[in-house]
Structures are given as structure tokens and as C-alpha cells.
Amino acid sequence: MELSRQLARYSLELSYEDLPEEVVSFTKLCILDYFGSAISGSDKKPVQMVSELVNEMGGHEQAKLFTGGKSSAINAALVNGAASHVMELDDIHKGSIIHAATVVIPAALAIAEWKELSGKELITAVVAGYEVCFRIGEAVSPSHYYYWHNTATCGTFGAVTAAGKLLGLSEDELVNALGNAGSQAAGLWEFIVDGAMTKQLHTGKAAMNGTMAALLAQKGFTGPKKILEGDRGFFNAMSEEHDVSRITENLGQEFKILENSFKIHASCRHTHHAVDLLIDIFKEQHPALEDIESVEVDSYQVALNITDDADPQTEYAAKFSLQFCSALALLNGRASLEDFNGDKLWDEGVRSLIKKVNVQVDPAIDGSYPKQWGAAVSVLLKDGEKIHKQTDFPKGDPENAVTPEELLEKFMGMATKLPTQQRQALAESLMDLESTENISDLMAAL
Template sequence: MTLEVSYVCKSYAERLAEFIVSLNLNAVPANVIEHAKLCILDWFGAVLAGANEKEAAMLIELFKDFTPKEATIIGPGFKVPAQDAAYVNGAISHMIELDDIHREAIIHPGVPVIPAALALSEKLNASGSTLIEAVIAGYEVEIAIGKAVNPSHYRFWHTTGTCGTFGAAAAASKVLNLTLSETVNSLGIAGTHAAGLIEVFGSSSKPLNPGRAARDGVMAALLAKIGFTGPKTILEGEKGFFKATSAESFYEKGFSGLGVTYEILRNSFKRHASCGHTHAAIDAMLDLRSRFNLKPQEIVELEVGTYKDALEIVGKNYEPKTPAEAKFSLPYCIAIAIIDGAAGLRQFTYENLSKNDVKDLIKRVRVYLDDEINMLYPQKLGARVKVTVRSGKTYEKVVESAKGSPENPLSKDELISKFIDLASLKVGFEKSKELANVIMKLEKLDSVSELLEVLTS
């Protein structure tokens, strides 16, 4: 009761700051530390594979001459100012759509937080334990805020860009070892930087949202450290973040378990290279394809039932023109899944987009709002797939939780295998295995530079 009363007198930013400052890895459960390392591993896979993208090369070229040389851009291996490394690494790690997700917060938590924590950890020669602490702090903060403002926030706002800015500021504050008041200021500054619109989905600007969130989180903490202030009511104030960006009324839903339960454990890991809103449908399609040996030429109709946000975001583009658009086209994802038996990086290419069999099958897909699936959202990102073939037979599959979700998780071995598959596209198989071993022992490193040296050696 005393704890509840004390919260009445404290703003949400103050409560979050108390959590950030008090977080100590020695008091964190072992399974949380292990899961945080898997999140870091998964992020490194995404950023290394993302570094091969055309847009990554464009960003790298733009930033390569920036000084001072403080933190590494993953991939090419050269250094730029810490906040710029956070920006570039944050953007690149979101380019292939294989980074992690927290469903209830509707956020990709790793892409704003980990590059912010990593850049400052490298600049300050911080330990592996400090990096893990910062990542846990960042995840818990951005997820708490994301849960508080959603699902209504997600109507217009890209949570990864908005709430991710707070998460990146929390992680940066932890690495910088800010005081309680400085951390409150850091969150206050982050709130006025927080941005990112859904309208950019399907364009090459989408990855810039987490990149900007990572950079602005670093800047918020650095500004707080030298004396800049921000309002402690940045979240719940009359003109604050909550009321400006959300129609929710019960914000406490995001904060009730803060410091008691760890939301990082409810993270989902992606196995398909497309928007998370497509994954349950892809899983259902792949299952039907495998069990009934379905052939594209036999299919008369593909009906995909989904929830409202998925319908709006990925259910309406039947003529994607670019690989980025294809990742946000549920009709394309379903068509390519049944043709290729996969929805990985190799399936999202201009070559596949131009194929007549893909275009023809897309015309047989119908995406609709399924009331039962919609009722599960956002606790579950489900889908119902029904296939009708020429004989008149129908095959149906409902997937409530895609593979990689907390209810249907990828194993540690599967996540390491995913990492090696992605990282080897940039650094080769042997170095990928070495990097995985180092990351899974991260808390034992005296300096994160030891981790980065594996990449650049």
C-alpha cells in the first residue's frame, strides 16, 4: 500500500528513472540476462545482413567522414561520432525486417535501444555487463510506454520510432551512469524528440525511424549530462506524449509490473523477412503447403483472415513495386510462400516481383477482417488461411501465435542458427560462429571493444 501511495506523488518519468538507476545486473534473474544476450545476438544478425542492402550503402557513404571517430558502424567497420553510429546501425538493422518484436507494445525494441547502448558503450570503453544492463533498461522502458499508449497510438505513430526514443534514452542514461535527476531530464528531452509516422511503411524511410530514435536517445542522455532539463511530466502532462499521441485512458497498464516482471522475456523473434503482421498467415500457409502438398497451379482462391491493423498496414497492396513494399504486402507474402516454400531474404527481390506466376497467384488472394482473429489482437497476432483448390476441396489453418512468439518460441539453437545464417552473408561462416560465442559470453567481457574487434579483425 505504501508503494502505491508513493506512486501517486511521482510522475511516470520519475518512476522510470528510478528503475533505470537502480537496475543492477547482479540482481537480475539469470534467464533475463540470457534472453537479453539473445536479443543482442538477434540484432547483430539483422544489422550485419542489413549492411548488404543498397540503402545501407547510401547511409554509410553519407556518414563515413563524420568525426570524431568514437563508435563503429557495423559492416564496414569504420568509426563515426557515437550518436551517428547509433543512427546508422539503428536504421540498417531494421532494413531487412528480421528484428525482434514486442506484441502488446507493438514495437521493435532492439533496433532503437541496442545501437544506442552499443555506441556509447564503445565510446566509453564500458564492459559487456554494462551493455546488457543498458539493453534491459531500454527494453523495459520503451515497452512500458508502448503498452501504455497502444493500441490507439499505432493508428498514426510508429511505436519503434516514438517509444523507441525513450528506450534509447534509458539505455544511454544507464551507460553514462546518470543520476536520478539527470535520467528524468534525459527522458523529458527524449519525449520532445520522439517521432515516426506509419505513413512511411513500405518505403526506404521506415528504417530511419529507429535510426533517429537511437540517435536522439543518445543525444537526450548526453544533453542531460551537461545540464539540459526536460519536464518530469513529459508522459502524462496536459500537453505531454500520452495525450498528444494516444486515445488510451488507463496508462498504468504499461507500468504496473515495472521492476517486478521483465517484459523483455515476452519478446518475439522473427523468422520471416517481412512485416510482423504477415507472420502468422505465412506460418499457416507454409503448414498447409507442407501437409497437403499444395501446388500454385491447383489453387483457385486463398482467403486470409486477419486483424484490423494488419488489414490496414499489410492487407491492401496487391501490386507491390519494390522489395520494401513486398514486405508490407500480405498478398505477396502468401503467394511467394506457397511458390517458394519460404519468406526469407531471397524471396523479396525485384526478380520475384516481376515473375508472372507470382503476379497471377496474388490475384487469387483475398485478405479480409476476421472477427475472431481481431478479438485476439494485440495479445496475439493471428491469422486464418483457407485454400480452395480446383477439385473444390478446401484446407484451413488458424495460427494464433507465429513461430518465434513467446507461446511458440524459437529455441536458443534456432536463434543462433538464424544469426549465423544472416551474419555469414556479411562476414562469413567462421567469423559468425566466433561472434555468436563472444555475444553469448558478453557479461564476461571487460570491454565491448573485444566484441567489436571480432568484427573488424
């Protein structure tokens, strides 16, 4: 049986009643976290550009835009996918290297609102979408990740799965939809060199393309049946090494959404391990800049591929600089949304400390990636004292989990565009999402 058919059959057969209470509760946290990021990112320049384009092009008012107003379901997936990724605080799955919320949830929300579906149906579709894109991401990682942005490429499969399930596609239709979603899977890392706005286009288009592929399949539009394993399919074309067994291993016996991680620092996830450790050192010893001789950061090769930048020139580039984030954490004891601004970017103290930060690959840490996103830091003081710390799991990983209360606090801090009472009411609705009869009522709260 084709891999797409196995994933389609699993996704369509999955029901809300199949979901353990733990999975339902965790999925609601993923959706809450998405809403915080999307609300917070809705007024950022790249997102506003996408929203302006959508409004200029027009579209039937089917689903709410986080930037305001309504448009077609496809346009809503595009805008809302872009909005939730720009803050660099959306969720992440280690094994697949995918920020699933920013591609799966906007596609699911757009269809669920348009078709006036329930919270239970939305939750189930999100679980299925995460399951599919995580498995595909695991199959091609880490080789795929060097050139390709997994969230954009593999995430497209999650978006089409969630949208297709909510549309009630047949098995054949969802196989077609997966094929056409895979044919649209794209997203190259080259944007990181000059800090271009492309990353927001990646997630918006992944959500949009998945939604479009599902809607076309509903009309009978066919797609390749072996888009994953075919000779000229996704695996062979876009990865040097792939493990087909990851697609079906324990499929239906586990819920991979429970492996999802949450971010608490407003930077690339590949910086979080070092940031955690250096914040701990700040809290314990408060080393002064003039007392620091050097900072060593050991990590895995992929972290350096993405974040080895000793001279970031923009606020966004700073989020992808392991050197900047390390210096920021050690001097300020945090790396929050408020810390990535023009003042901090050119702060003399941070810039001075960046010159003392050396990043390198540790073979042992590299060998554990991507199961573990680890790091070790050593801060050498001028008096000869050496402070060393190491972690295998950044804060927010399941092995180093945040609490629901911490995620609620994060949401309240990110959704400040809404009045406090409105924020609290929205959070309560999301935490009781299974009781929502019509997703359009939930979206009206925006």
C-alpha cells in the same frame, strides 16, 4: 511521482545481480539477433546513404559503424540503428508493437564501446531499455500505431534509458533525458504508401535522439518532467486512447524483455501468422497453382492497415503485402531473405496467385489483438477440398518459441559478410557476453 521519475528510478536501480539467469540468457539472444540483422543490412542502399552522410559530416572516432570505420557515438547510433531494421528480421514485442533491438541496442552499444564498459553493464542497460519502451508502447497501443511507428516513437524512450544508464546519469538527469527524448519522438507511417526509405531513418534517429538526449542531460540540459502524462505530453498528443497503468504495473516484479518475439520470415511481422500457416499447407500438400481456386486470409484490422497491398511494386513493398507474402509462402514454402527479390516480385505464378488471395478482418481475431497476433487461412482447391488452419501466435512468439539453436542458425545465415570462423567467434563472444570486460574488444571483431 511523475511517470518519468518512476521509470528513471527503476532503470538506475536495476543491477546485473538483479537479473535472473533466464533474463541474462534471453537478453544475449536479443543482442545476437540484433548483430545478425545489423551485419546483414549494413550494405543496403538506404543504410549506405546514411553512412555516407555521417562520413561526410565527420565525427570523433568513438564507436564502430556496422558499415565500416568509426564515428561519434551519436553517429554510430544513427547508422547502426538504420542497419539493423532494413532486413525486416529484427525482434518484435506484441503488446507494444516495438522492434526494440534496432533502437535500444545501437544506442547502448555506442555508449558502452566509447566508455569501454563491460558486457554485464551492456546487458543490464538493454534490459532496462526494453522494459521502458515496451511499457510506454503498451500504454498507447493500438491507437497510437495507426499514424505513428511505435518503434521510432516509443523506442526513443528505450534508447535514452539504455544510454542514460550506461552514462551513469542521476535520477534527475535521466528524467530530463526522458523528457527530451519524448519531445523528439517521431515517425509517421505515410512512407508505407510509396515504399520510401523513411523506415530506416525512423530507427536510426530514434537511437540517435535517445543517445543525444542522454548526453545533453549529463551536461545539465533540462527536459519536461511530465513528458508522458502532461496535458501536452506524449499520451495526449499521440494517442486517442492510453492506459497509464501499463507504465507501472508490476514494474520491478517482472522482466518484459522475456515477452519479446523473434522473426524468422523476412517480411513485416503482420504477415507472419499467415505465412506460417501457408508454409504448413505447402509442406503437407504441395498444392499446384492450377489447382488453387482461392485463398482466404482472416486477421486483425491493424494487419490490414499495414499490409493490405495486392499490387506491390518494389521488393520492399512486397515485404508489406499480405497478399504477396501469402502467395509466396503457399507456392514456395518459405519467405526468406532470398525470396524477396526482383525475380520473385514479378514471378508470374506469384502474381497469378495474388489475384486469388482475399484478406479480411475477423472480429474475433481482431478482438484479441495486440495480445495475440492471430490469423486463419482457408485454401479452397478446385476439386472442392478446403484446407483450413488457424494460429494465435506466429512462430517466434514466446508462446510459439524458437530455440537458441534456431536463432544461432539465423545469425550464421544473416552474418555471411563475415568469414565462417569470424562469425562463429563473434557468436560465441555474444553468447558469453557477461564475460566481456570491454565492449570495444567485442566491436573490434567487426
